[in-house]
Amino acid sequence: MLRRTIQAILFVIAVSAAALIQFSFLPALPAWPAAFNLVLVAAVFILFFFDFRPALVFALLAGVWLDILAFNFFSFHILTLSLSVLVAYGILRSWLTNRSLYAWLLLMAAATISHEAVAGLLRYLFVYDGRSFFLFTATFWIQLLRQSADNVGAALILFALAAAATRRLRPFFLEPA
Amino acid sequence: MKIKKDNPLILAVVVVGLLLFFHGIGWLRPLENILTAAVKPLAGVLYGWGGALDRAAADESDPAVLKARIDDLNNEVAALTVASSQAAETADENRKLRALVDFRAEHDWQTVAAAVIARDEAAEGGRGLIINRGSRDGLRSGLAVVNESGLIVGQVLETKDATAQICLTTSPHCQLAAALQNQAKTQGLTDGDLGLTIRMSYIPQLEKVAVGDTVITSGLGGSIPRGLVIGRVTSVKNESNEVWQEATIEPLVDLNRLTVVAVIIP
Numbered sequence: 506m507l508r509r510t511i512q513a514i515l516f517v518i519a520v521s522a523a524a525l526i527q528f529s530f531l532p533a534l535p536a537w538p539a540a541f542n543l544v545l546v547a548a549v550f551i552l553f554f555f556d557f558r559p560a561l562v563f564a565l566l567a568g569v570w571l572d573i574l575a576f577n578f579f580s581f582h583i584l585t586l587s588l589s590v591l592v593a594y595g596i597l598r599s600w601l602t603n604r605s606l607y608a609w610l611l612l613m614a615a616a617t618i619s620h621e622a623v624a625g626l627l628r629y630l631f632v633y634d635g636r637s638f639f640l641f642t643a644t645f646w647i648q649l650l651r652q653s654a655d656n657v658g659a660a661l662i663l664f665a666l667a668a669a670a671t672r673r674l675r676p677f678f679l680e681p682a
Numbered sequence: 683m684k685i686k687k688d689n690p691l692i693l694a695v696v697v698v699g700l701l702l703f704f705h706g707i708g709w710l711r712p713l714e715n716i717l718t719a720a721v722k723p724l725a726g727v728l729y730g731w732g733g734a735l736d737r738a739a740a741d742e743s744d745p746a747v748l749k750a751r752i753d754d755l756n757n758e759v760a761a762l763t764v765a766s767s768q769a770a771e772t773a774d775e776n777r778k779l780r781a782l783v784d785f786r787a788e789h790d791w792q793t794v795a796a797a798v799i800a801r802d803e804a805a806e807g808g809r810g811l812i813i814n815r816g817s818r819d820g821l822r823s824g825l826a827v828v829n830e831s832g833l834i835v836g837q838v839l840e841t842k843d844a845t846a847q848i849c850l851t852t853s854p855h856c857q858l859a860a861a862l863q864n865q866a867k868t869q870g871l872t873d874g875d876l877g878l879t880i881r882m883s884y885i886p887q888l889e890k891v892a893v894g895d896t897v898i899t900s901g902l903g904g905s906i907p908r909g910l911v912i913g914r915v916t917s918v919k920n921e922s923n924e925v926w927q928e929a930t931i932e933p934l935v936d937l938n939r940l941t942v943v944a945v946i947i948p
Contacts, residue, residue: 521721525721525724525725525728526728528725528800529724529725529726529728529729529732529799530728530729530731531732532732532800532801532802533728533731533732533733533735533800533801534736534739535735535736535739539801557690558690561690561691561694562690565694565697565698569701570717573714573717573718574718574721574725574800574812574845575800575802575803575812576802576812576839576840576842576847577803579702579705580698580701580705583698583701584698587694587698591691
């Protein structure tokens, strides 16, 4: 019981730290690193290496934090993050059969695209009145390109670290007896 | 189809629904204020670290000494421009006041100093900032935001209890009533152009606008006092078949490097 409580507290602290870094630190960096979505990468990491439930909880809690701090309408980040995790979960369950590097990178790219698509759609519908549809704006594609490069790059590094930490991710070969 | 009671999706939908409901009726507000107040100082520190890295990355391309020299000169030019425009405004004002029998102080402003805690990703092109003062400190939508030299850098867009969102003068749709410091005191409207420069429009064709003219706030519109320097004219677009002419204005400071600002409450 005590162990679970400590785990829960550490989890909440980790989510809060990630959300705060996402809110204040990352946007202050130069354009390319500023596009990195730490919260999304962390949520997809939890989904891929652990389970759907903690990934969804991470996305929801981080979304609440960001919605409290930022000036988008309340639920913007909750929706973008949780829907991205849902899409990633659907892809992971339906199409990806193993935990390979390629599956991990593909999942990260898919989550990033769905995150930006949902964010663009929500902004188009509820924030920017009378602007072009988000798919027809250069800003959307530039941001998507930057965030995909950042997130997939970070995913590559994370996979290397995870592979170094555990034997589960190493390749194995069936040899004839 | 059987639905499991502990399905995480259903739980998530219920939690989000409850959060939206409680936020809508305002029950979450005290909790939101406590959490915002708790993390504001840390957010300011993190923003400062990010900004320092940004500056370090930018400085790599130029020799450090030259860069520092250019920065110093830019600051000096900005300060002198402010001083000069304020002097011109003061002289003009003084002349008018002498003509009046009863003198009345016009610049009866109050300022609220604020630290930038984040760049606003909700703003178009990220051309906005979030500061650590809000409606509790007397801030409201439409107020002018200036830097430490007194140059106007933006406008308050929206406030929460403890924070406020500001748009920078280079943001599209960040509109200010402006005037040129020329003989005719030409008036117009400024808004941001691609997040890089400022565009002054609605300048009548017959008005003479010169490159180098200083642009200040005109004071029309209520919440923003007259005489705050917006920038300097770098080019003028004057088509004979147009009703209005347009000027491109360059801000006198780098708006990406703001860490401390002040909000003017008239």
